Amino acid sequence: MSSSVIEQLKGALIVSCQAYVGEPMRHPETMAQIARAAELGGAGAIRCQGLADIAAIKGRVEVPVIGLWKEGHEGVYITPTLRHAMACVSAGADIVAIDATDRPRPDGRTFAQTVADLRSCCDTLVMADCATLDDIRRAAAAGADLVSTTLSHGVAAIDCTAADGPDLELLRAACREFPAMPVVCEGRVHSPQDAREAREAGAWAVVVGTAITHPTSITSWFVEGMR
Numbered sequence: 001m002s003s004s005v006i007e008q009l010k011g012a013l014i015v016s017c018q019a020y021v022g023e024p025m026r027h028p029e030t031m032a033q034i035a036r037a038a039e040l041g042g043a044g045a046i047r048c049q050g051l052a053d054i055a056a057i058k059g060r061v062e063v064p065v066i067g068l069w070k071e072g073h074e075g076v077y078i079t080p081t082l083r084h085a086m087a088c089v090s091a092g093a094d095i096v097a098i099d100a101t102d103r104p105r106p107d108g109r110t111f112a113q114t115v116a117d118l119r120s121c122c123d124t125l126v127m128a129d130c131a132t133l134d135d136i137r138r139a140a141a142a143g144a145d146l147v148s149t150t151l152s153h154g155v156a157a158i159d160c161t162a163a164d165g166p167d168l169e170l171l172r173a174a175c176r177e178f179p180a181m182p183v184v185c186e187g188r189v190h191s192p193q194d195a196r197e198a199r200e201a202g203a204w205a206v207v208v209g210t211a212i213t214h215p216t217s218i219t220s221w222f223v224e225g226m227r
């Protein structure tokens with residue numbers, strides 16, 4: 001997989017298409033339709049979860065697909081082991097997103113070992129989902145192709161619905177320390193203005209999930225706004 005994919009993502013809006021366990025839209029065909037609709041709107045890449053969704057979306061869109069496999073809700077749940085990462089590549093992901101925190105993983109590998117072992121058997125790019133600047137430092141040292149602020153709002157819970165905006169502080173700190181590294185702003189980018197500010201703060205690309213592809217959350221924001 002060439003680094004031209006990373007170049008292609010410069011300045012791109014990446015749309016994350018995910019439905020959570022038990023939700024009405026949790027179906028690969030539904031996610032593929034949403035991904036294609038986002039591509040038509042100008043998405044430069046799609047981020048998606050689960051092997052069936054990755055395969056369905058890879059078959060529907062032409063832009064690069066960032067794949068991950070979530071398992072569980074606690075600790076490391078975004079592509080937690082080498083096996084999960086290899087399966088994402090087999091399902092068609094151009095880039096595999098992996099939790100890059102230093103918390104223990106089910107297979108005992110560190111993030112760096114996971115990346116090294118993945119690279120030894122697959123031709124793929126790696127996106128490091130980080131919570132802190134230390135995670136970003138470790139991810140850079142491990143040779144991640146992209147680092148992202150994905151987990152900065154807390155590593156304990158899957159809740160991207162709160163309207164408190166992206167972590168521009170972490171983004172700026174990462175861009176300052178690693179000016180040559182593609183740093184992605186992800187997490188709680190809820191408006192075009194948020195996305196613009198992220199770009200101005202140095203983001204290589206910006207990921208938007210909930211605000212584009214999670215109608216239950218978007219609806220609740222409006223309902224709340226009308227109270």
Ligand SMILES: CC(=O)N[C@H](C=O)[C@@H](O)[C@H](O)[C@H](O)COP(=O)(O)O
Pocket residue numbers: 016018068150151157158159160161186187188189207208209210211
């Ligand atoms: C923390 C976590 O598990 N984040 C997940 C990572 O894939 C997704 O649930 C988010 O939707 C994605 O990061 C995009 O963020 P937002 O939905 O806030 O635009």
